[in-house]
Amino acid sequence: MANDLVATVPDLSGKLAIVTGANSGLGFGLARRLSAAGADVVMAIRNRTKGEKAIEEIRATVPDAKLSIKALDLSSLASVAALGEQLNAERRPIDILINNAGVMTPPERDTTADGFELQFGSNHLGHFALTGHVLPLLRAAGNARVVSLSSLAARQSGKIHFDDPQFEKSYAAMSAYGQSKLAVLMFALELDRRSRAGGWGITSNAAHPGLTKTNLQVAGPSHGREKPALMERLYKASWRFTPFLWQEIDEGILPALYAAAAPHAEGGAFYGPRGFQELAGGGVRPARVPERARNEDDCRRLWELSEQLTGVSYPKPD
Numbered sequence: 058m059a060n061d062l063v064a065t066v067p068d069l070s071g072k073l074a075i076v077t078g079a080n081s082g083l084g085f086g087l088a089r090r091l092s093a094a095g096a097d098v099v100m101a102i103r104n105r106t107k108g109e110k111a112i113e114e115i116r117a118t119v120p121d122a123k124l125s126i127k128a129l130d131l132s133s134l135a136s137v138a139a140l141g142e143q144l145n146a147e148r149r150p151i152d153i154l155i156n157n158a159g160v161m162t163p164p165e166r167d168t169t170a171d172g173f174e175l176q177f178g179s180n181h182l183g184h185f186a187l188t189g190h191v192l193p194l195l196r197a198a199g200n201a202r203v204v205s206l207s208s209l210a211a212r213q214s215g216k217i218h219f220d221d222p223q224f225e226k227s228y229a230a231m232s233a234y235g236q237s238k239l240a241v242l243m244f245a246l247e248l249d250r251r252s253r254a255g256g257w258g259i260t261s262n263a264a265h266p267g268l269t270k271t272n273l274q275v276a277g278p279s280h281g282r283e284k285p286a287l288m289e290r291l292y293k294a295s296w297r298f299t300p301f302l303w304q305e306i307d308e309g310i311l312p313a314l315y316a317a318a319a320p321h322a323e324g325g326a327f328y329g330p331r332g333f334q335e336l337a338g339g340g341v342r343p344a345r346v347p348e349r350a351r352n353e354d355d356c357r358r359l360w361e362l363s364e365q366l367t368g369v370s371y372p373k374p375d
Contacts, residue, residue: 069094069095069096069152069318070095072095072096073149073152073153073198074097074098074153074317075155076091076101076155077155077156077157077158078102078157078158079098079100079101079102080102080104080110080111081107083269083306083310084157086310087157087310087314087317088100088115088124089115089119090310090314091153091317091318092122092124093119094318096123096153098122098125099126100125100126101128101140101187102127103128103129108126127143131158131187132169132170132179134169134170134183134367134368137190140190141189141191142190144190148194150199150201151191151194151198152198152201153204153317154188154195154202155317156184156203156204156205156206157206158180159176159179159180159206159237160176160179162176162230162233162234164230165228174228176233176237177222177224177236177240180234180241181241181363184205184241185363185369186367188203188244188248189369192257192372196259201260202260202262204245204261204316204317205262205264206263206265206266207241207263207264207327208234208235209336210231210235210238211242211347214232214235215242215347216236217236217240217349217355217359219358219362222362238265239349240359241263242263242350243355243359244359244360245261245327246261246325246346246356247356249324249325251371251374253324262316262322262327263316264315264327264328265312265328265329265335266304266309266329267312267330267332267335267337268337269337270305270306270309304337309330311339312330312341315328326343327344327346327350328342329341329344
């Protein structure tokens with residue numbers, strides 16, 4: 058599967074793909090590869106200047122890339138709703154939605170514009186709301202893919218704290234990150250179940266990049282600080298002294314690219330790197346789903362909580 062991944066990505070000409078956080082890291086790599094396959098790619102991002110620079114970089118190697126920028130701040134439900142309204146007004150079916158953007162381990166508890174813990178609110182609730190807003194466009198595509206980017210942290214430190222999902226009692230950066238990425242995975246699995254039950258025609262799956270060098274590891278720990286945080290320094294040292302553990306972006310995107318575009322990618326699946334412990338390896342294999350994400354009662358409970366918190370309702374399953 059892994060060595061043939063790029064070759065199995067079909068011609069995507071005429072298809073519309075939305076990639077959140079597409080101006081850097083995994084999102085940038087995915088936008089470049091999807092546009093190289095002919096897709097029209099909407100880069101849903103916060104910073105237009107960075108987006109324009111990213112487009113220049115992509116077009117340096119993919120001159121005919123069809124790329125556009127739309128504003129999205131996942132830490133604001135109003136911004137998410139505004140993008141949904143704009144896309145629905147354009148009425149173009151969405152063939153691929155990649156819920157990629159994220160925040161990782163800010164050292165102190167921070168909140169979104171709506172008062173949610175920043176990681177849970179941005180990584181999970183923002184994408185839950187966005188997918189709900191554009192659900193009619195996904196259904197209209199007939200065979201849409203929704204790919205949600207999770208993390209190894211979903212297994213290592215992931216637990217849904219239903220008694221305190223916003224970490225108001227006691228904040229721990231990695232626990233909050235793990236919860237957000239477990240929630241992303243549970244959302245992907247539950248969305249696929251609901252799509253199959255309701256006949257929505259949407260294939261929902263998830264992927265994780267293993268250990269991939271992106272700005273996520275360094276920007277999050279130093280969030281709001283003038284000097285680099287200890288965790289940022291440790292990540293950069295790890296990149297330097299243990300390069301065999303870390304993938305470059307072009308390798309790290311392969312699980313998500315496979316999930317989004319490969320003909321044989323399955324709904325309700327979780328994909329990760331092929332190598333040891335799914336850390337790296339430059340390829341793709343089915344990833345191990347943590348037991349907590351396999352609990353369908355908890356998935357439904359998280360779904361209902363997410364609808365309540367975001368005010369975004371999906372069609373009820375039959």
